[in-house]
Each structure stands twice: as structure tokens, then as C-alpha cells.
Amino acid sequence: MSKKRIAILISGRGSNMQALIEAARAPDYPAEIALVISNRPQAPGLELARAAGVQAVAIDHRQYTTRPAFEARLHQTLVDARIDLICNAGFMRLLTGGFVDRWLDRHLNIHPSLLPAFPGLDTHQRAIDEGVRFTGCTVHFLRLEMDTGPIVAQAAVEVRTDDTADTLAARVLEAEHQLYPHALRLVASGKARVENHAVVYDGPFNHQPTQYSPGRGPTA
Ligand code: GAR
Numbered sequence: 171m172s173k174k175r176i177a178i179l180i181s182g183r184g185s186n187m188q189a190l191i192e193a194a195r196a197p198d199y200p201a202e203i204a205l206v207i208s209n210r211p212q213a214p215g216l217e218l219a220r221a222a223g224v225q226a227v228a229i230d231h232r233q234y235t236t237r238p239a240f241e242a243r244l245h246q247t248l249v250d251a252r253i254d255l256i257c258n259a260g261f262m263r264l265l266t267g268g269f270v271d272r273w274l275d276r277h278l279n280i281h282p283s284l285l286p287a288f289p290g291l292d293t294h295q296r297a298i299d300e301g302v303r304f305t306g307c308t309v310h311f312l313r314l315e316m317d318t319g320p321i322v323a324q325a326a327v328e329v330r331t332d333d334t335a336d337t338l339a340a341r342v343l344e345a346e347h348q349l350y351p352h353a354l355r356l357v358a359s360g361k362a363r364v365e366n367h368a369v370v371y372d373g374p375f376n377h378q379p380t381q382y383s384p385g386r387g388p389t390a
Contacts (some may be wrong), residue, residue: 174254174358175204179261184215185343186259186280186350191222193351201358205251207244209263225251231263241269248273257354258312270314275364277312278357280350282342284308284324289317294335294342305329305338307346309353311364320369322362323353 176194178187187206194203206219211228219226229247234240248256258279270277283293285308297305306326313319325345329338356362361372 171200171359173199174201175252176201176255176257176354176358177205177207177248177251177253178203178219178257178259180206180208180213180215180259181210181262182213182215182260184213184218184259186346187215188218188222189347189351190257190259190354191219191224193354199351199355199358201255201354204253205247207247209240209261215260237264237266238268241266245269245272255354255358256312257350259350264316265312265314267314270312273312275311278309278322278354279312279317279319280307280309280346280353281317282307282339282346284326285310285317285321292335294338297329298333298335298338303329305342307342307349309350311369320364320367322357322369323349325349 176190178190180187191203193199194201203224206216206224206226208216208226208228209231211230213228216226216228227247229240229243231240234243254276256273256277258277281289281293283289283297284304284306287302288296288305294305304326306324308324309322310319311322325348327338327342327345353362356371362369
């Protein structure tokens with residue numbers, strides 16, 4: 171089966187993008203990272219992508235007077251690059267229904283909490299303030315409402331009593347770097363797909379006593 175062509179949308183650092191680029195180097199990985207797009211020209215992730223040999227472009231949203239105009243440019247760039255699937259990785263721009271509908275079920279996002287808990291910003295401080303003992307990260311198909319949509323995979327991370335938002339964010343980020351390549355593998359290979367507003371899976375999963383669900387294993 172031919173590899174799915176992936177575009178990664180970023181706005182900043184790009185560490186999740188880098189994890190996907192590295193994972194996609196494996197010969198058996200079912201996706202190739204064809205393009206990185208940032209809505210911020212100064213995003214450090216753009217240089218990281220180029221250094222890794224991936225085409226990377228900025229589409230500066232401030233150059234467009236309306237959201238649909240920005241999104242039309244984004245859409246055309248994706249179409250021109252023959253993109254199959256979009257992965258948001260720290261892309262901090264809300265998208266309108268027109269764009270979301272065009273890429274429905276072909277568009278993933280990663281969020282640093284166990285959704286539906288703590289959508290939006292300041293997730294780690296809010297998790298600490300609420301006293302939850304576990305938080306984590308979620309990869310989900312994108313929907314119009316921010317940080318909602320059918321969940322592909324989650325990883326749990328314990329919250330320690332001495333955690334600050336920064337120490338917790340660092341441990342969740344490590345889990346994100348494991349989870350996103352795993353989730354993209356499931357989707358790009360066709361083993362995870364949306365049916366009736368939820369994700370269904372093909373094939374067995376190796377449900378080891380890990381904090382990943384569905385489990386990571388040779389068949390996943
Ligand atoms: C990541 O923690 C990602 O989950 C989060 O932004 C960070 C980007 O880091 N995304 C969101 O909060 C989306 N709601 P990165 O640029 O190093 O990948």
C-alpha cells in the first residue's frame with residue numbers, strides 16, 4: 171500500500187512535528203511527511219523541518235484579511251501537495267467550518283490532556299489546580315469545536331504532588347512524542363477510522379499493562 175502523504179500544521183516549537191518526522195523515517199511506516207506549514211513565519215519548527223529535509227512553508231495568517239481567505243490559501247497548498255492527511259502539532263489557530271468540513275476525518279490534532287478534560291489553554295496548571303492524579307495527552311480527529319472529536323489514542327501521565335505546570339508539561343510532552351507517531355500509524359494504515367462519530371479499530375492490539383490505549387504493539 172502506498173504511503174499516505176501528511177502535512178503537519180504548526181505554530182511554534184515543533185517538537186511533535188519532529189517526532190512525526192523521525193517516526194516516518196522507518197521504512198514500514200505507513201505515512202510520509204510531505205509538507206510542514208506554519209501560520210507564523212518565525213516558528214522555530216520551520217527550520218527544524220527544513221534541517222530534516224522536509225519542505226516547510228509559512229502561510230502568515232496576518233497577511234489575510236479574513237479567516238476564510240487564509241484558509242483558502244491553506245487548502246490550496248494542501249491540495250497542490252496532494253496531501254492525504256493533516257496533523258495539527260501545536261497549531262494555535264482556530265479553523266472555520268468550511269475548512270474543517272473539507273478535511274473531515276482526514277485531520278488529526280494532539281492536545282496535552284486526557285480529553286474531554288481540560289480543553290483549551292493552561293491545561294497543566296488547571297489539572298494541578300483540580301487535583302487530578304492522572305492527566306496525559308490525546309490524539310483525536312478534528313472537529314469544529316476546539317479540542318473535540320473522535321479520539322484515536324490517549325496516553326496517561328501521573329500528576330505528582332510536587333509538580334509545577336512546567337514539570338508536568340515536560341512529562342506530558344514526552345508522552346506526546348510517543349503517542350502521536352503511534353496514533354498516526356493507526357490512522358494512516360487504516361487500522362483506526364471514524365464510524366458513527368467514534369473511532370473503530372481493525373486488528374488485534376497488544377494490550378500490555380502500559381499507559382497507552384489502544385496498546386502499542388507489533389500489530390498496532
Ligand atoms: C503541545 O503540547 C501540543 O499538545 C499543544 O501545543 C504543544 C506544541 O508543542 N497543543 C495544544 O495545546 C492544542 N490545543 P510542539 O510545538 O513542541 O509540538
